[in-house]
Amino acid sequence: MYAPERQQQILQLVQEHGRVDVPSLAQTFGVTQETIRRDLGVLDRAGLLRRVHGGALPAGSLPEEPGLAEREVTAACEKDRIAHAALELLTELVPAEGSVLLDAGTTVSRLAALLPADSAWTVATNALPVAARLADHPRLTLHLVGGRLRRRTHAAVDAWALRDLAELHADVAVLAANGFDAAGGLTTPDLAEAAVKRAMVAGARRVVLLADSAKHGDRHLARFAGLAQVDVLVTDTGLDDDATREIEELGPKVIRA
Incomplete structure (x- = not known):
């Protein structure tokens, strides 16, 4: 055909x-x-x-951005594999007492749940689910970025969040995106959330994107980074060889978990 x-x-x-x-x-x-x-x-x-x-x-449909409950069950197996691969990557990139920025995303939250209890990293996050998973880690230093709470994602956004992030310079920022591709870059539906993600990109020496392959080719209203600003993309095996090569030509290393 x-x-x-x-x-x-x-x-x-x-x-x-x-x-x-x-x-x-x-x-x-x-x-x-x-x-x-x-x-x-x-x-x-x-x-x-x-x-x-x-x-x-x-054509013409205007679906609502999915909430946390729907996103948690979407591509769950792929997100679990991505989270495990991301943890292995972070142990290579972040020093024993280094610093990490974690944004709001269900795959990022899965990664947070995998962090060892004896981790001595300093973690800053604008995501309540991520903070909740790390709050009881005895050696980890946790900073919760403030701001207006976006109920759909449970993420802090707007001026307070941007002011907090402007003072930070972390070893690695771990981000999620609602869509990504070579031409459109990294996108998300909400302008306020995009601004926070953009600030995290600016506030870290390295940027790691966690995104399942179903998001490849999706484009949303707000662009917050180009793929050239990403050091590593951790995705799943659904991303084919052609797409992988196209992305790696822009700079990021691609890990297919």
Whole structure:
């Protein structure tokens, strides 16, 4: 089947069912998930449908940003693998008493849950779920960044958060994104949350992005960094070789867990 024929059938499925997801489409058409993501990107740029995390909706749909509960169960296995790989990476990048910035994201929260109880790092975070998972670590120094609480993500944002982060210079910042690709960079739906992520990028010597492969090709309202500003992308094996090469040409090392 030629790509235009497959894309036409994808459009029909979107119109019939109101939503399609990447894994099901890949199975239906017998192609890779990355091929489906490229198809959805073509159709999205043509204004024929709307790409969302993991799939697509009819054109003109304005879905709400998913809350914590929905994001926790989305790509859960992939996020667990990414978190374990990220922990191994951090032990290489961060000195024994070094410093880490952790932003709001369910994969970042999974990473926080894996930090050893005897860790002596200094951690600053704007995310309540991350802080809750680290609050009882006896040797870890935890700084909770203040600001207005965004209830959808339980993250502190706005002027107080930006002021706190402007005073920090950490060894590593670990960030999440709602979407990433070579052309669009790292994006998220909320402008205030993007500003905090941008401040974390500026406040660290190295930047690590944790993002499952379903987010590749997704673009949202607020861009907070380019892939050239990322040192390491930790993702899953769903990111194909072509996409990996394209990203690594911009500078980041890609780890597929």
